[in-house]
Amino acid sequence: MKLFKNMLALTAASVIGATTVTAQEGMVDELREPVLEKFKDKKVVFVPMSMSFDLPEGWAAVMQNAAELRGYQFDIRDANWSTDTGTRAITQAILEEPDIIVVQNFDVTSYARTLKRAEDKGIHVVQVNMRSTYPTDAFVGADWHGMGEYAANRMVEVCGTSQGKSGKIALVQGPATAAASVYQLNAITSVLNETDEIEIVSSQTGDWDQSKARAITQTVIQQNPDLCGVIGFWDAMDTGTGAAIAESGKDIYLITSGGGNQTACQGLENGTFDEVISYDVPGQGRDLNNVISMLLQSEGEAGNFEFALYTPNKIITPDTMNETSCWTLDQLRDGG
Numbered sequence: 001m002k003l004f005k006n007m008l009a010l011t012a013a014s015v016i017g018a019t020t021v022t023a024q025e026g027m028v029d030e031l032r033e034p035v036l037e038k039f040k041d042k043k044v045v046f047v048p049m050s051m052s053f054d055l056p057e058g059w060a061a062v063m064q065n066a067a068e069l070r071g072y073q074f075d076i077r078d079a080n081w082s083t084d085t086g087t088r089a090i091t092q093a094i095l096e097e098p099d100i101i102v103v104q105n106f107d108v109t110s111y112a113r114t115l116k117r118a119e120d121k122g123i124h125v126v127q128v129n130m131r132s133t134y135p136t137d138a139f140v141g142a143d144w145h146g147m148g149e150y151a152a153n154r155m156v157e158v159c160g161t162s163q164g165k166s167g168k169i170a171l172v173q174g175p176a177t178a179a180a181s182v183y184q185l186n187a188i189t190s191v192l193n194e195t196d197e198i199e200i201v202s203s204q205t206g207d208w209d210q211s212k213a214r215a216i217t218q219t220v221i222q223q224n225p226d227l228c229g230v231i232g233f234w235d236a237m238d239t240g241t242g243a244a245i246a247e248s249g250k251d252i253y254l255i256t257s258g259g260g261n262q263t264a265c266q267g268l269e270n271g272t273f274d275e276v277i278s279y280d281v282p283g284q285g286r287d288l289n290n291v292i293s294m295l296l297q298s299e300g301e302a303g304n305f306e307f308a309l310y311t312p313n314k315i316i317t318p319d320t321m322n323e324t325s326c327w328t329l330d331q332l333r334d335g336g
Contacts, residue, residue, distance in 0.1 A: 038297050042072040043098035047089045049106055049130075050081045053236060054261040054329070055281060056104060059128060061332040062285025063102070063292070072099075072296065083110045090114045094121055100295055102288065105130040107177035119303035124295045128288060129279070130179045137295065137305040140287045142257075142279035144180055146313055148187025150277060151231045151255045152198075158253045159228035160197035166226040170202040172213050172241050174233045181205070184233060201227065206237050214240030221248045232256040235264050235276055242272035259284075260314065265326035268318050278314040282327050287311070 046063060048056030060076055067074035077093060079086030083106050093101050094117060101118055105111050105127060112134035115125050119136060129141035161167040171188065173181040185203070192198050202220040206213035213232065221227055221244065230245070232238030235258030245252045253274050258264050260278035267273040287309045295305075316325050 035297060036071065039070045039072045039293075042100075042296050043075070043096075044072060044100045044102060044292055045075050045077060045093040045096075045098045046102045047077045047079055047086055047093065048104045049079055049086070051076065051078045052081075054263070055129065055259045057329055058259060058261070058281035058327065058332050059102075059104075059285050059288060061329060062282065063288055065333075065335050066289040066292070070293070079106075083107075087111065087114055090118065094118050094123060097121065098123060100124045100126060100292055102126045102128055102292075103132075103136075104128050105132045105179065107175060108133045108179055108182060109177065122302050124302045124305075126288065126291055126295070128284070131183075132179075135306050137302060137307075138291045139308040140284055140291055141309075141311060142180070143310040143313060144183035145187040146310070147257055147277050147279075148184035149191055150313060150315070151184075151257075152188040152191035154255060154275065155229050155231065155253075156192075156195055156197050160195070162197055165228045167198050168201045168224055168227050169198055169229040169231065170204075170217070170220045170224075170227060171200060172204065172206045172216055172230060172232045172238065174206065174208050174237070176205050180233055188231065206233070206240070208234055208237050210237055210240035212240070213237045214244045217241045217244035218247070221245070221250065221252070225250075227252055229253040229255070234258055235261075235267060235273065239263075239267065239272060242267065246272070260316070260326050262326045262328045264316065265321055268316060268321055274317070276316045278316055278325075279311040280314050282332060284311055285332070 046060060051057060064074050077089035079089055091114060101123055103111060103125060112132050115132055115134050115136055118125050125136035126138045127136055131139055155169050159165045159167055159169055175181060201224050204216045206216055230241055230252060232241045232254060235256045238256040242254055245254060255275045256273050257277035259281035264276045268276060
């Protein structure tokens with residue numbers, strides 16, 4: 001019994017001593033250094049559609065910050081609005097054998113074979129916002145289907161014949177084969193096929209061009225004086241759509257979508273847009289960094305993963321907008 005009491009006393013003393021040391025010196029995070037070691041000498045290449053607009057600029061700023069923090073190389077190869085240039089950029093990157101290629105596709109088919117070639121060479125491929133028909137290790141981006149469903153249901157609420165409105169709406173899409181167009185259009189038509197409240201009187205491609213969107217909308221309004229609403233597929237393009245609506249002097253409800261740059265909030269403030277569905281570029285950048293981090297730590301082979309991180313839709317209206325609703329590039333570059 002005495003021996004047992006002595007053992008208890010020694011154990012208690014040991015615990016007290018250990019607690020004292022822990023309280024004074026803390027504990028070593030034994031996971032941190034091995035993780036950081038896995039980032040050393042790694043390389044990530046980003047091939048955007050173009051570095052001339054807010055989405056790739058925002059993603060690149062967030063990814064660059066993480067690369068500097070974690071110690072791997074981050075390079076940008078600008079496709080400059082050309083699928084041929086983008087294909088050459090990806091092909092050149094494959095020859096350099098980076099660990100990861102992050103790609104923003106122009107459409108659902110153009111890069112498909114090239115992306116497969118990259119994974120066959122052992123390079124992880126992450127697609128951002130605009131998916132290809134070829135599924136790579138990861139996709140990070142907008143839930144185009146969910147956005148289309150939301151926009152269609154809102155048009156029923158705002159422009160439906162049961163609301164005493166004409167029920168007539170128009171769609172201003174991006175390029176016909178772009179993921180943002182094909183997936184969003186499918187969702188919109190699926191919702192509206194279930195109701196006789198709404199009639200789509202025009203569905204045309206603005207090709208991401210502000211001037212073309214403006215001209216399309218002007219013509220549609222002339223042909224349909226009782227037009228009630230427009231669903232636009234990108235806010236930068238839809239500044240042209242909104243300008244045509246303003247010129248008409250008519251009360252036409254415009255829903256658009258985009259990455260949530262400060263210009264989106266400005267468009268809501270000045271009445272160009274009635275609603276913006278934001279897919280939150282800062283959030284997407286964080287998701288991209290998390291995917292990159294996981295793939296760089298993984299021992300799995302390229303092409304053996306297939307997962308997606310869809311951005312939660314954030315609805316911004318003049319009534320819900322606040323100082324944190326939209327972002328600026330300077331904020332992202334500063335790590336904000």
